[in-house]
Amino acid sequence: MGHIDKIMPLSKVKATLSEVVRTVSKTGAPVVITVDGQPVVKLVPATPPLRQLSSAEVAAYRALTHALVRVPRQVGSFDAVTLIGEGRR
Amino acid sequence: MYISSISPLEVHHEQALHLMRSVPEDQPFVVPSLFRLEVVSALARRGELEELLNTVKVLVHGPRFHAVPLSEALLENAQEIAEVAGLRAYDAVYVALARETKARLLTFDREVRTRVSRHFPKVSLGELNAGNT
Numbered sequence: 001m002g003h004i005d006k007i008m009p010l011s012k013v014k015a016t017l018s019e020v021v022r023t024v025s026k027t028g029a030p031v032v033i034t035v036d037g038q039p040v041v042k043l044v045p046a047t048p049p050l051r052q053l054s055s056a057e058v059a060a061y062r063a064l065t066h067a068l069v070r071v072p073r074q075v076g077s078f079d080a081v082t083l084i085g086e087g088r089r
Numbered sequence: 090m091y092i093s094s095i096s097p098l099e100v101h102h103e104q105a106l107h108l109m110r111s112v113p114e115d116q117p118f119v120v121p122s123l124f125r126l127e128v129v130s131a132l133a134r135r136g137e138l139e140e141l142l143n144t145v146k147v148l149v150h151g152p153r154f155h156a157v158p159l160s161e162a163l164l165e166n167a168q169e170i171a172e173v174a175g176l177r178a179y180d181a182v183y184v185a186l187a188r189e190t191k192a193r194l195l196t197f198d199r200e201v202r203t204r205v206s207r208h209f210p211k212v213s214l215g216e217l218n219a220g221n222t
Contacts, residue, residue, distance in 0.1 A: 046160065050190075053115045053152050061153045062114070064144060068095050071141045079100050080092040081198055083131045088179050 007032045007039065025049075090195050091124075092131055095145070101197050108195045108215045117155035119192045121163070121182050124156065125149045157186055174208040176201065187212050 006029060013020055013033050020043065024031055028049040033041045053061070093105030112118060128149055132142055148154075157163065163185055170188070171181035180201050187194040188209060195215040196202060205212050 047157050048155070050117060050119065050155055051152075053117065055115075057152050058114045061148065061151060064148050064151075065095065068141065068144055068148075069097075071144065072138060073096070073098065073141065074136050075098070077098045077100055078096075078135065080090075080096065080105075080131070081101070083092065083135060084127060087127060087130050087134060088177070 005030045005032045005042070007034060009033070009037075010035050010040075013043075090197065091118075091128055091149075093197075104197050104217055108197065108217070111215055112193075112195075117153055118195075119155045119157060119186060119190050121186055122156045122158050123179070123182065124154065127179075157190075163189065170209065174204040176204055184209065184212060 008020070008031055010033050013031070020031055023029070024043050025045050026049065028045050028051075030042050030044040032039045033043060090105050090108060093099040093101045094109045096102060099105070109118075125146075129142060129146060132145060159182065163182065166189060167178070167181040167185035170176060170184050171178055174181070174184070176184060180198070183196070184194060184201070184205055186192070188211075191213075193213045193215045194201075194205060197217060202214055205214065
């Protein structure tokens with residue numbers, strides 16, 4: 001789900017920085033900071049907030065996962081724990 | 090876990106499906122950003138076809154997997170966990186993430202489950218199928 005970037009002048013960000021940081025962190029919506037009316041910096045959360053998937057996203061995930069069943073695979077059983085472990089050597 | 094769930098020939102497949110399905114479909118799996126690399130790398134090493142790899146890449150980059158960057162804080166937490174519980178580095182990163190986000194840790198790796206239960210009882214483990222250990 002996309003966000004429309006909020007635009008704020010630097011002077012306003014300076015006056016309300018703590019609140020701006022809390023809002024960006026909570027909502028995930030970036031804030032574009034302008035200087036002399038020009039966008040120069042974008043404030044984004046270090047980690048996007050967790051969110052529920054939309055019904056369209058759930059359907060897409062389900063369809064793609066189902067599509068995997070029809071893709072040809074290497075034959076023979078294997079142990080994923082061992083496979084991952086080998087990749088970490 | 091994820092590789093097992095999408096691989097019918099993997100020995101823990103049914104168990105992995107059970108664990109994956111324990112999470113509602115509209116809830117994302119929280120994973121370290123490293124997860125995508127590990128999944129694709131493992132499937133490529135097994136020699137799976139490009140078609141499979143391409144589909145899996147789309148899936149693991151999608152919204153069902155909430156990838157968290159390997160920040161300094163996460164790595165420090167993982168280091169402490171590795172030291173206390175004697176876990177391997179990569180396993181400690183997954184445990185650290187579960188601990189930080191208060192998410193359930195989905196793994197059937199017996200050693201990880203035992204060490205986490207013993208040293209970090211507040212970390213919740215996904216329940217395995219009855220009869221499977």
